[in-house]
Amino acid sequence: MNKGKLSRPAIDTKRRDLLKLAAASAVGGIGLGTTTASAGAAGNAADPLDVVIVGAGLSGLTAARDLRRAGCESFVVLEARDRVGGRTLNHDLGDGHISEAGGQWIGPGQTAVADLARELNVGTFPQFYEGKSVVLGDEGRMEIDLKGTFGTDEKIAAKLSELSRDVPSGAPWKSKRLAELDIPIGNWLAKQDIKPEDRPGWNSTFTLTTGATPGSMGMLHFLSMINSANCRYEQLEDIKNSAQETRFVGGSQILSIRMAHQLGDKVRLSCPVRRISGWDRDVVTLHTDQGDVRARQVVMALSPPLCQRIQFEPALPPARAALHRAWPAHSPGRKTATVYKRPFWRDKGLNGHIFQINGELLWAYDNSPPGGEIGVINAFLANARVPSEPKAANEVLTKIYAQALGHEALTPVSFHEHDWAFADPWTITCVSAIPAGFWPKHGEALRPPCGKLIWSGTETAEIWAGYMDGAVRSGHQAALQALNVLRRV
Numbered sequence: 371m372n373k374g375k376l377s378r379p380a381i382d383t384k385r386r387d388l389l390k391l392a393a394a395s396a397v398g399g400i401g402l403g404t405t406t407a408s409a410g411a412a413g414n415a416a417d418p419l420d421v422v423i424v425g426a427g428l429s430g431l432t433a434a435r436d437l438r439r440a441g442c443e444s445f446v447v448l449e450a451r452d453r454v455g456g457r458t459l460n461h462d463l464g465d466g467h468i469s470e471a472g473g474q475w476i477g478p479g480q481t482a483v484a485d486l487a488r489e490l491n492v493g494t495f496p497q498f499y500e501g502k503s504v505v506l507g508d509e510g511r512m513e514i515d516l517k518g519t520f521g522t523d524e525k526i527a528a529k530l531s532e533l534s535r536d537v538p539s540g541a542p543w544k545s546k547r548l549a550e551l552d553i554p555i556g557n558w559l560a561k562q563d564i565k566p567e568d569r570p571g572w573n574s575t576f577t578l579t580t581g582a583t584p585g586s587m588g589m590l591h592f593l594s595m596i597n598s599a600n601c602r603y604e605q606l607e608d609i610k611n612s613a614q615e616t617r618f619v620g621g622s623q624i625l626s627i628r629m630a631h632q633l634g635d636k637v638r639l640s641c642p643v644r645r646i647s648g649w650d651r652d653v654v655t656l657h658t659d660q661g662d663v664r665a666r667q668v669v670m671a672l673s674p675p676l677c678q679r680i681q682f683e684p685a686l687p688p689a690r691a692a693l694h695r696a697w698p699a700h701s702p703g704r705k706t707a708t709v710y711k712r713p714f715w716r717d718k719g720l721n722g723h724i725f726q727i728n729g730e731l732l733w734a735y736d737n738s739p740p741g742g743e744i745g746v747i748n749a750f751l752a753n754a755r756v757p758s759e760p761k762a763a764n765e766v767l768t769k770i771y772a773q774a775l776g777h778e779a780l781t782p783v784s785f786h787e788h789d790w791a792f793a794d795p796w797t798i799t800c801v802s803a804i805p806a807g808f809w810p811k812h813g814e815a816l817r818p819p820c821g822k823l824i825w826s827g828t829e830t831a832e833i834w835a836g837y838m839d840g841a842v843r844s845g846h847q848a849a850l851q852a853l854n855v856l857r858r859v
């Protein structure tokens with residue numbers, strides 16, 4: 371982010387002061403968690419707000435924070451849920467401990483989210499991986515020290531890294547090798563001479579990273595993700611020196627919670643935007659469950675498939691509407707947290723990481739707090755194979771953990787789970803699994819604003835799209851766009 375630009379007064383002082391006054395009276399009744407005040411009070415017909423931000427995830431809150439830092443007080447953040455954080459969510463495990471149900475790790479190169487954490491005084495600590503991982507397969511149980519990797523085939527990783535150089539992270543559709551690389555990654559893998567016993571490992575890796583099987587995941591998009599990671603497959607997929615290296619003290623949702631506290635009554639919860647009219651005019655009207663809000667600029671800080679659920683009047687330009695319709699709208703991420711009195715597996719030289727070949731687990735890992743005061747095993751599940759009912763799921767998982775880590779695993783203290791596919795209607799994509807053929811058709815419609823609508827959210831980031839870092843970057847970018855337009859008006 372160009373902080374120099376943002377810290378300059380974005381609008382001339384006189385106008386800013388007027389806007390501040392207007393904003394103070396307009397949004398005064400809007401409190402964090404308040405549901406009684408009319409949204410119409412925020413940006414009414416006579417006095418539209420400068421900016422309305424839709425979505426209080428990392429992108430929307432970052433944008434709001436930047437507006438305030440630039441001296442703009444005439445804005446409000448409208449959030450559908452009764453909480454902030456979007457795809458980041460802390461499970462409360464009691465006694466001040468949490469486990470992350472959504473996005474949780476950051477790694478090298480993810481400087482935007484790391485900077486944000488520093489500014490908010492949120493500490494970080496390393497993901498635990500010291501010791502041996504356990505692989506459960508048809509032939510039984512095997513312990514292996516993967517040294518912070520996922521045991522990747524170096525030859526294939528090197529080829530993918532090399533190919534990623536030709537796929538710009540911010541515009542995969544501009545790749546010089548489009549025709550060759552715009553294929554399902556499964557087609558490419560099939561030609562790589564992978565041993566049959568190694569195939570399940572590759573399938574799990576793609577499902578974990580993208581939420582899709584190699585057959586439905588586009589190679590172009592996956593290469594654009596590697597491109598974000600400094601063109602190094604390992605920097606995307608491993609733990610050590612990679613995107614799964616670092617956790618936040620207090621869980622990733624703490625970033626949004628702290629930003630929302632700083633923003634106070636600028637954040638309005640339980641306020642879904644259902645319809646947006648007049649986006650092609652000077653002042654846009656957002657119709658919410660709590661009344662109408664009017665604004666000069668609108669930052670859409672949510673994923674494209676969620677935009678598809680909002681009614682636009684007039685209809686959006688065909689290219690943008692088609693992007694909304696085509697964006698993969700599924701969130702297969704089901705994450706569980708099984709809590710133990712202690713991380714007992716560490717005493718046995720195990721790191722709590724479990725891989726199961728063709729089983730219920732994609733990957734389980736040690737998600738204990740920084741001091742290891744309690745033991746937590748988190749897991750990503752192969753959902754179709756695990757009972758949907760939490761008690762039954764817990765039984766299935768503890769048996770697997772016992773096989774991997776010892777009989778102590780049979781007696782957890784508690785079990786928590788979050789299935790993003792069914793939890794609520796406000797997340798319909800976890801990390802986007804963009805299929806082959808998508809980018810050449812829809813890429814050009816990703817970022818250009820439509821009238822007063824500025825598209826934000828992690829999906830629009832130039833690097834680390836799909837990640838928390840991308841969300842923060844997209845928030846900075848959207849605030850800058852809004853401020854630049856307001857300055858010109």
Ligand SMILES: Cc1cc2nc3c(=O)[nH]c(=O)nc-3n(C[C@H](O)[C@H](O)[C@H](O)COP(=O)(O)OP(=O)(O)OC[C@H]3O[C@@H](n4cnc5c(N)ncnc54)[C@H](O)[C@@H]3O)c2cc1C
Pocket residue numbers: 424425426427428429430448449450451454455456457458471472473474475476641642643644671672673676680703704705790796797799800801826827828829836837838839841
């Ligand atoms: C299971 C899982 C694991 C992940 N793991 C990682 C990880 O380890 N590392 C990483 O970097 N990233 C990870 N991610 C991705 C990361 O969490 C997201 O990229 C990031 O949080 C997205 O932030 P955002 O602000 O762009 O969108 P969101 O967080 O989706 O925010 C959008 C907000 O808009 C709100 N909204 C939607 N519709 C409306 C409406 N009509 N009106 C008002 N508000 C609306 C939503 O409620 C939401 O709060 C993971 C995600 C999931 C789900």
